[in-house]
Amino acid sequence: MYSSELIKGTLKTIILKLLSESDKMYGYEITQKVKELTGGKIQLTEGALYPTLHAMEAQGILTTDVVNVGNRIRKYYSITQTGKKVASDKVNEFSEFIDTMIFLLDLKPKMG
Amino acid sequence: MYVLKDEQVTFILEDIRRNGIESEELQLSLLDHICCVIETEMLAESHFEEFYRSILPRFFKRELREIQEETTLLLTFKNYYAMKKVMLNSGVFSAITFIIGAFFKTMHWPGASVFLLVGIVSFCFLFLPLLSILRVKEQKETKNKVIIGIAAIFGIIISLATLFKIMHWPFANMMWLSSLGILFFVFLPVYFFTGIRNAETKINTIISSVLILTAGGLLFTLTNLRASRWTDESSYNSDDHLRDAAIFASEQSQFAYKTDTLTLDLKELKVKANSLCEKIDDIKARLIRHTSHGEEGLTEAQIIRVYGSSLNFAHDFLFDNNGKAKTDLITLKNELAEFNKFTNAKFSVNRKGLLDLQNVYKFGEKEQGKITWEENNFSHLSIAVTLRNLNQLILNICLIEMTCQ
Numbered sequence: 258m259y260s261s262e263l264i265k266g267t268l269k270t271i272i273l274k275l276l277s278e279s280d281k282m283y284g285y286e287i288t289q290k291v292k293e294l295t296g297g298k299i300q301l302t303e304g305a306l307y308p309t310l311h312a313m314e315a316q317g318i319l320t321t322d323v324v325n326v327g328n329r330i331r332k333y334y335s336i337t338q339t340g341k342k343v344a345s346d347k348v349n350e351f352s353e354f355i356d357t358m359i360f361l362l363d364l365k366p367k368m369g
Numbered sequence: 370m371y372v373l374k375d376e377q378v379t380f381i382l383e384d385i386r387r388n389g390i391e392s393e394e395l396q397l398s399l400l401d402h403i404c405c406v407i408e409t410e411m412l413a414e415s416h417f418e419e420f421y422r423s424i425l426p427r428f429f430k431r432e433l434r435e436i437q438e439e440t441t442l443l444l445t446f447k448n449y450y451a452m453k454k455v456m457l458n459s460g461v462f463s464a465i466t467f468i469i470g471a472f473f474k475t476m477h478w479p480g481a482s483v484f485l486l487v488g489i490v491s492f493c494f495l496f497l498p499l500l501s502i503l504r505v506k507e508q509k510e511t512k513n514k515v516i517i518g519i520a521a522i523f524g525i526i527i528s529l530a531t532l533f534k535i536m537h538w539p540f541a542n543m544m545w546l547s548s549l550g551i552l553f554f555v556f557l558p559v560y561f562f563t564g565i566r567n568a569e570t571k572i573n574t575i576i577s578s579v580l581i582l583t584a585g586g587l588l589f590t591l592t593n594l595r596a597s598r599w600t601d602e603s604s605y606n607s608d609d610h611l612r613d614a615a616i617f618a619s620e621q622s623q624f625a626y627k628t629d630t631l632t633l634d635l636k637e638l639k640v641k642a643n644s645l646c647e648k649i650d651d652i653k654a655r656l657i658r659h660t661s662h663g664e665e666g667l668t669e670a671q672i673i674r675v676y677g678s679s680l681n682f683a684h685d686f687l688f689d690n691n692g693k694a695k696t697d698l699i700t701l702k703n704e705l706a707e708f709n710k711f712t713n714a715k716f717s718v719n720r721k722g723l724l725d726l727q728n729v730y731k732f733g734e735k736e737q738g739k740i741t742w743e744e745n746n747f748s749h750l751s752i753a754v755t756l757r758n759l760n761q762l763i764l765n766i767c768l769i770e771m772t773c774q
Contacts, residue, residue: 284398285405303428304436307398312443328378331401332394 259299268301268309270351273318273336273344281322281335284310310334318343371411373404381421389434392441399428399436445506456499463492474535482536489532493525512563519556523548527588545592552585601678601753608673608757615760618767619646625774634715635774641708642770646763648704652697653759659686660752669756677753687747687755694743702726702743708766716773723765 264271275290276282282290288301313319318340322333336344358364382400390396403424411420429435442449470484501521505514526548533541557578564574626639657672660682667675676682687698694702709724729745731737740748746758 283401285402288402303399303402304430304439307395307402307436308439308443310398311395311440315444326401328373328375329401329404330397332398 258297261302261305264299264301265305267351268305269313270344270347271299271301272306272309272313273340274348276319276334276336277341277344281333283331283333287334313340371408371413373407377417378404380418384421385433388432390437392437395437395440403428449503452499452503456496456503459491459495459499463488463496467492485532485535489528493528497521497524497528512559516556516560516563519551519559523551523556526551542592549585549589549592552581557581557585604751604753604757605670605673605677608753608760609670611757611760611764612669615764615767618764618771622767622770622774625771638712638715638770638773641711642766645704645708645766648701649759649763652701653756656683656686656752656755673753673756678751680749680751683747683752683755684749687743692744692748694741694747698743698747705762708769712769712773723769724762 271291272287275287284303284306288303288306291299291301310319314321314334317337319334320337322335324331324333378400381403382396385396385399385403390399403421406424406427407417407420410424411417425433465488466484467488470481470486470488473479473481473484498521501517504517508514508517526544530541530544530548533539533544560581561574561578564570564577567574622642626635631639653669657667657669660676660679661667661672686695688694705724706726709726726742728739728741731740731745747755750758
């Protein structure tokens, strides 16, 4: 599992990328999906996830949909058009960042 | 999969609320998340509350409230971190430039004013406003917000007043006194009476109020600083010496006239010089009467020792409200100029600088611009210095007379 410091800077990118690939997701689903996709190497902390989700909703990057699930309410998040632009910008930025880091730290990409 | 009962869901929701999650949306989000975790991970034979307590620490480092704080921060204060960074940097910058400026000023090195100006301005218009905005946002109670606001206003005005005082700019004293007024009559009462009502803050409030009162009192004692007694005394003495010298020179020149063969020019010189000296003596006499409020029988030496260091009397007597010289000085200057012209024409002796009426650079510095002879010699000066400069004029006139004879 990676350190929370490494994940902190990429939390927004991860959430936006996931949401842009699916119709809508709720908080717990997002954490589980990330865990599943990364084989448990990245586990989003709830303490960071919800503040970020609420902030992105306020900024108009995400919209929400409230659904009754048995005895409680579930909030589904989906990405807006603005959000899609932000998502692709963030992914591109991160990709360039990785290239720079590979060069900077002199890492040899692992061959297939 | 475990299925949560209604009362268990209510229990979790209540517990989230108790732990400081205030916003309803966040409560519901966390509730759903916790329920999902329990439903997928809890084994049928586990105890519900024990399991709930065991998973709760996943959500925070120290306490659950952190999620609420982080959310509020991100929602209300998008630029919080940037502001905090600018605040800290400007604070450090102001402190360093201010200390350098103060050190330069103490050492009388050039550039002190620039450092002080930059330091105080960034302190007043970057550091203090940002600090108070951030602090106000952190406070929940209105009275605390008000106290911070007043403190910030006080801090800004007194810092600017200090800057204005150092730079000798106008309105410094007014700003200084109004900031102390805010401190004593607005800040201190509000701070004291809000703090004293709370049992927890009572003692601290009393201690801080005493400290604020003392510090404010110390600042107030600095309001009208004057030159030391020694400086005053030396200017009184120098007037005494100058007066003696003028009387001596006057007697000497009068003595030289006591000959039967006075030329016409010399006769005219005598009349003109005597008339000038009488005029100056008259101004002195009226100034002394104005200063002593009509009290009779005080000599010049006594007057300057009682009222000598007061700056207002002499200036108000010789200058109007707009800072322009009154008729007394203007007439005197014109007659001195005429006297100069006469002595230059009739007697070709070198008396350069004895009666120089030219405009001069203020404080001898070109950047400060030129000021007139009357401003240079009489504006905003104490009684003692004004009288001394008038005596100097009499002495110089007598010296010119002596060089002509």
